[in-house]
Amino acid sequence: MLEISGITMSYGTRRVLNDVSFTVAPGRLTGFVGGNGAGKTTTMRIILGLLTSDSGSVTFDGSPLTAADRRAFGYMPEERGLYPKMKVTEQLVYLARLHGFSQAHAKRNAEQLLENLDLTERANDPIENLSLGNQQRAQIAAALVHEPTTLILDEPFSGLDPLAVDSVVAVLSEYAARGVPVLFSSHQLDIVERLCDDLVIIAGGEVRANGSREQLRAEHSANRFELLFSGDAGWLRETAGVTVLDFDGGYALFDVDDEATAQRVLRRAIDEGAVTTFAPQHPSLAEIFKEVIA
Numbered sequence: 001m002l003e004i005s006g007i008t009m010s011y012g013t014r015r016v017l018n019d020v021s022f023t024v025a026p027g028r029l030t031g032f033v034g035g036n037g038a039g040k041t042t043t044m045r046i047i048l049g050l051l052t053s054d055s056g057s058v059t060f061d062g063s064p065l066t067a068a069d070r071r072a073f074g075y076m077p078e079e080r081g082l083y084p085k086m087k088v089t090e091q092l093v094y095l096a097r098l099h100g101f102s103q104a105h106a107k108r109n110a111e112q113l114l115e116n117l118d119l120t121e122r123a124n125d126p127i128e129n130l131s132l133g134n135q136q137r138a139q140i141a142a143a144l145v146h147e148p149t150t151l152i153l154d155e156p157f158s159g160l161d162p163l164a165v166d167s168v169v170a171v172l173s174e175y176a177a178r179g180v181p182v183l184f185s186s187h188q189l190d191i192v193e194r195l196c197d198d199l200v201i202i203a204g205g206e207v208r209a210n211g212s213r214e215q216l217r218a219e220h221s222a223n224r225f226e227l228l229f230s231g232d233a234g235w236l237r238e239t240a241g242v243t244v245l246d247f248d249g250g251y252a253l254f255d256v257d258d259e260a261t262a263q264r265v266l267r268r269a270i271d272e273g274a275v276t277t278f279a280p281q282h283p284s285l286a287e288i289f290k291e292v293i294a
């Protein structure tokens with residue numbers, strides 16, 4: 001388990017991280033979400049040891065990170081940094097060799113990653129000849145080729161088309177399933193919502209929400225229900241404790257003041273017609289995000 005505890009950091013007199021704490025659990029994909037300038041890249045650089053925080057700690061399974069621990073991490077930086085003239089496979093093999101892998105092992109890993117990322121056709125092209133989306137895939141392969149013990153990825157999905165997103169999602173999920181903690185930042189809330197197990201929402205250098213996706217959705221659930229039945233739901237507008245948000249004949253979306261009101265509504269709907277849907281509505285990540293950063 002990677003644990004970030006009480007990290008505070010200033011650039012000059014300007015504090016950009018304030019008491020940032022969260023964990024990245026093994027085998028889980030943790031999405032790190034925040035607007036521009038929220039502090040994601042700074043936090044990741046501190047985890048990697050590229051920046052030193054003013055206070056706080058980063059530990060792995062309870063011990064402070066050593067240089068050797070960090071060398072075994074996989075990192076995809078915000079500013080992409082592959083050698084433009086080097087061919088894709090050559091580059092990946094070179095990086096794995098730097099980590100002490102044999103030529104054969106390095107080549108095997110590189111080829112497998114290129115296949116999983118649908119990049120095999122470009123294996124012998126120089127990086128600079130690839131489209132931006134394909135350079136991005138190569139960069140993801142570069143972060144993974146040395147079988148890292150932890151993955152830290154800064155905006156791995158930016159600039160990828162939906163098919164590329166799917167192949168990267170599959171590669172990261174497979175990697176996490178090996179028991180590796182994976183932390184990735186993203187602005188794309190729909191992808192984060194689909195992909196991540198855990199979420200950390202940061203704004204103004206402070207963690208505003210943190211937990212499993214289900215936990216956050218449940219915590220921010222506003223007792224909202226959807227009803228679909230064969231009668232007419234007009235009576236809902238006059239029902240005590242109910243606020244109707246959307247209504248169309250036998251369809252209604254509404255908030256209730258408590259669970260007892262929801263059950264009263266359900267009983268009345270059953271009395272008046274055949275109920276096909278009566279379900280709590282959990283907010284989307286985009287809605288939670290807006291709520292917690294407000």
Ligand SMILES: Nc1ncnc2c1ncn2[C@@H]1O[C@H](COP(=O)(O)OP(=O)(O)OP(=O)(O)O)[C@@H](O)[C@H]1O
Nearest residue numbers: 011012016034035036037038039040041042043078
């Ligand atoms: N080298 C630096 N010197 C001074 N201020 C910096 C430096 N790097 C970042 N900052 C400031 O620190 C704050 C956090 O920046 P950071 O890059 O960590 O945010 P971010 O969440 O990664 O943003 P983005 O999504 O835009 O990349 C911002 O206000 C930024 O302007």
